[in-house]
Amino acid sequence: MASQALFIVKLLVVSLILSVAIKSVAPSLFIPPTATNALIAVLLPSTVMTVTFLWRYAAFRQQKTN
Known part of the structure; x- marks a missing residue:
């Protein structure tokens, strides 16, 4: 049970980092x-x-x- 909770927390942290990176970098890219x-x-x-x-x-x- 603890390993599943740890996996979900890791997934949420990676998702948060990716989301912040997209939000901060995407406006500087001209597509x-x-x-x-x-x-x-x-x-x-x-x-x-x-x-x-x-x-x-x-x-x-x-x-x-x-």
Whole structure:
């Protein structure tokens, strides 16, 4: 139980740090509002998750057959 609570606290701290970093750094970046940038922002998270899950699935199948 304590390890789960510690994991949640760590996750919240990392999320807070990331949020503050985005809030402070993002205004200084100039990213033009184009259709390409919008597509990248929308599709990149799903693409990264898909690749990650397929990679883990391949590793799981390889481990299962050995």
